[in-house]
Amino acid sequence: METRLGYAAGAGPDGVKIWPAYLCFIIFGILMPFSKPEFKFTTLLLSLIIAIAVGFMAVNILIMAFNSGNADLRQTDGGFAREAVGSGMLFMIPFTVLAILAMVVLGWNAIMPFASAAVTTAAATAGTEAMKKGAQGIKNVLIPTVAAMVVSTVWMLLVGILP
């Protein structure tokens, strides 16, 4: 079946799917403690909280950045930013699946590069989606990319200090 998520003409914010992005953040949150030498339930709990918080922060920073940088477009299409972020963040899925494969099949304990690449790629893709919807300028790709790099660095630091 052919799917065109996020591309349906005139799709309102109600049709936007952000949950796959949150699911990816949650999966990364679950995987992180298994990359530590010793598994602890408290680490898993903290890692999940951090992952959800980082995901919430990433999604909302992106929506805010697109809205504030494209005031004219926001006037005509109030839900464009959320739609762009929803479509772009879907591209976290390949990285999440690969992280699971790397951990389960290859036995790697390096999950953060996957998470970092996932967030940054998804943010840049969200920028491209915003431009498709009429947002003007390369800033719509560059600002989300930089914001995602900052968010993933913060995530990495927080994961590093987990017990």
Place this chain on the structure above:
Amino acid sequence: MNAIAPTAEPRWKTALNMIMNPGEIVKNQMIKIPWPYSLTISGLSFMLFFLQTGLDLLRSGQATTGTVVLMAMLGLLYGTAGIALLAVMVWALSQAEQRGLDMEWAISTFALGYSATFVYALSGLIFSLAFGWKTAVAFGVTGLLWALRPTMFTIKQMSGDRVAFSIAMTTLCGAILLMGWALLGKFGG
């Protein structure tokens, strides 16, 4: 070839732009990039990546100098024949010919997506040689992951913007490349 509006931009610049803005390059710039040029980039990327894998194994006493050379050659083969085969497989599955995209376009665009891998692999090699670090995973795998974005845009273009298909195929390509690297690494080591 269906690409439009060729410009006078040098090829190396197009290759670097593939990292920053793959959507634009995939749509409009690929007509002037011949597939041997793109395959050279992907070939070198994987050669350097596999070379670092060999150097890591050499440092831990699991490989000889001959094995390191063999692994680099395997990387070259992987980055040229392997990537070309992967591109042809995705091209066939996405029925890109119906959208006016020929096999050469698919190979060229797919392979040029590994510009990011090249940058990471080159940086990794410098750190590996200068500081003796183990860089295959930190730089090589990270570079491979960064190539997934251009891959996604290439597949989206080939499949006529089918998002679910693009996500599934990008995941499959990433998995094939990662697993292949891990298997060849074991073989080489």
